[in-house]
Amino acid sequence: MKFIDLFAGIGGFRLAFESLGCECVFASEWDKFSQQTYQDNFGDIPAGDIQKIESKDIPKHDILTAGFPCQPFSIAGVSKHNSLGNKHGFKHSTQGTLFFEIVRILKDKSPQAFLLENVKNLLSHDKGKTFSVIESTLREELGYHLYYQVIDASLLLPQHRKRIFLVGFKEPIKFNFPIINPININxxxxxxxxxxxxxxxxxxxxxxxxxxxxxxxxxxxxxxxxxxxxxxxxxxxxxxxxxxxxxxxxxxxxxxxxxxxxxxxxxxxxxxxxxxxxxxxxxxxxxxxNSVAVPIVKEIAKEMIKSLSNKIFLEIKPSTIKQLELPLVF
Structure with a gap:
């Protein structure tokens, strides 16, 4: 399967998906130092600012991946912007609008699936209004069948790192987030x-x-x-x-x-x-x-590929598939 790597950073998503046999056909990252690390490890330089890239210049793909900028939604980011008197979330003048670049590409390219990652605070930001906009945009405006879950990377890595993962499919196919068996790593x-x-x-x-x-x-x-x-x-x-x-x-x-x-x-x-x-x-x-927890992304990617390959269709349109949270390991 072909995928694109948006807000690519240093390629955490790419490592996970390529390890499962997928092919990266496009990457975008605006930071020149991250571009350098990406090139050192993958052999190609990501395209620059996604806001300046037209959809027609992005190759056809099966899966869109993106860890879109989280600072406007993170606890630390909100505190920082409040202290400076700045707006945050979707009111943030630059970073907060970048989610809609993902929306633009999903709308124009219509891939079979997507995987997005962000901070857990995205769920509660602005009393849930921010996530409500994201959810309704992906479901109602774009017609994707959405699943989401908060996962703590401590299941597979020696750090507590709660992140929300959003998985969407163009068709109403069955998907389950992975049941991750914790490993003993400190x-x-x-x-x-x-x-x-x-x-x-x-x-x-x-x-x-x-x-x-x-x-x-x-x-x-x-x-x-x-x-x-x-x-x-x-x-x-x-x-x-x-x-x-x-x-x-x-x-x-x-x-x-x-x-x-x-x-x-x-x-x-x-x-x-x-x-x-x-x-x-x-x-x-x-x-x-700023990167993603690679083993967690890999486990989710496995289930996505399985769902796309098997295509077991849901009997009822999943209009309200609620987010779950895996039990945390301390």
């Missing part, structure tokens, strides 16, 4: 054995983070650094990890904790060790923080 399983000293926090930064956490603790807030249990799961890796690494810190005996290395971030997202990391650490942290 932070210590993805750590490198020999790590440079530059990843260890300076005394100044470590003291600052401790003081910051204490200040918020006294105020009854939950803000603070995340010193991980090596035999457990980490917090969610974010694109801001490059700033101080505070959400995921690795304890060290006899010295200050350290950040994850870029390779460890890649492993935390399920990227294979063969995946090339050519860019700077700062760029790599942003890229992996």
């Amino acid at each position: 932070i210590e399983d993805i750590l490198e054995s020999d790590v440079e000293d530059k990843y260890t926090l300076t005394d100044h930064l470590w003291q600052y983070l401790q003081n910051y956490a204490q200040k918020h603790k006294e105020k009854g807030n939950g803000f603070g650094f995340g010193l991980v249990d090596l035999k457990g799961k980490s917090r969610t890796l974010s694109a801001r990890y490059y700033k101080d690494g505070s959400e995921i810190l690795i304890p060290q005996i006899g010295k200050n904790p350290r950040r994850l290395t870029p390779r460890e971030c890649a492993r935390l997202q399920g990227f294979p060790d063969e995946f090339k990391i050519i860019v700077s650490d700062t760029r790599a942290y942003k890229q992996f923080g």
